[in-house]
Amino acid sequence: xxxxxxxxxxxxxxxxxxxxxxxxxxxxxxxxxxxxxxxxxxxxxxxxxxxxxxxxxxxxxxxxxxxxxxxxxxxxxxxxxxxxxxxxxxxxxxxxxxxxxxxxxxxxxxxxxxxxxxxxxxxxxxxxxxxxxxxxxxxxxxxxxxxxxxxxxxxxxxxxxxxxxxxxxxxxxxxxxxxxxxxxxxxxxxxxxxxxxxxxxxxxxxxxxxxxxxxxxxxxxxxxxxxxxx
Numbered sequence: 589x590x591x592x593x594x595x596x597x598x599x600x601x602x603x604x605x606x607x608x609x610x611x612x613x614x615x616x617x618x619x620x621x622x623x624x625x626x627x628x629x630x631x632x633x634x635x636x637x638x639x640x641x642x643x644x645x646x647x648x649x650x651x652x653x654x655x656x657x658x659x660x661x662x663x664x665x666x667x668x669x670x671x672x673x674x675x676x677x678x679x680x681x682x683x684x685x686x687x688x689x690x691x692x693x694x695x696x697x698x699x700x701x702x703x704x705x706x707x708x709x710x711x712x713x714x715x716x717x718x719x720x721x722x723x724x725x726x727x728x729x730x731x732x733x734x735x736x737x738x739x740x741x742x743x744x745x746x747x748x749x750x751x752x753x754x755x756x757x758x759x760x761x762x763x764x765x766x767x768x769x770x771x772x773x774x775x776x777x778x779x780x781x782x783x784x785x786x787x788x789x790x791x792x793x794x795x796x797x798x799x800x801x802x803x804x805x806x807x808x809x810x811x812x813x814x815x816x817x818x
Contacts, residue, residue: 601734602735612716627669629666630666634675641683642696643707663709669712676718761802761808762805769810779793
């Protein structure tokens with residue numbers, strides 16, 4: 589949660605495996621507490637329609653203005669923050685495709701209802717994965733774009749403890765992050781590790797490197813070290 593709070597769009601997001609309940613809500617509350625007050629957090633229903641997701645024609649405003657007026661979609665409202673995808677394992681393929689495109693390009697392209705516009709939409713996805721059976725799973729298209737995965741299923745509310753990180757430390761890390769560098773050896777180590785684990789996706793190594801940079805920033809360092817790669 590702390591790493592994600594440092595650099596939400598850079599890390600893509602997190603697959604949060606947990607059923608609805610106090611454990612998941614406690615984790616989400618902790619994440620929100622680490623974010624700046626102006627960072628948007630929006631919940632996206634699993635079966636959201638295209639107009640709500642991307643935006644479209646605001647009919648009442650259009651009738652009043654006498655010209656096409658666009659209505660902002662949820663993804664644009666998430667810019668710079670978090671999109672909480674409810675029941676992510678059941679999300680429609682169209683929703684996943686629109687999320688993936690926005691995550692890849694950092695923008696939403698609106699070309700419908702006589703409207704044509706581009707809006708910035710750089711955000712991280714918190715995929716609320718409630719799957720419990722073998723026939724339920726998060727879409728590989730979305731999972732491939734998320735740097736982090738955790739499973740809260742084995743935990744009860746009494747298993748949770750304070751992490752020790754506070755917003756001030758995250759704010760400081762956020763200011764350090766742009767200056768954090770890395771060397772070729774760091775890239776080679778992550779590439780070799782991915783190969784040894786049978787991870788084929790090129791995004792996995794890139795997201796791992798971005799996560800290591802966030803970890804270095806939390807240490808107050810401007811260079812990715814061995815502990816960050818670990």
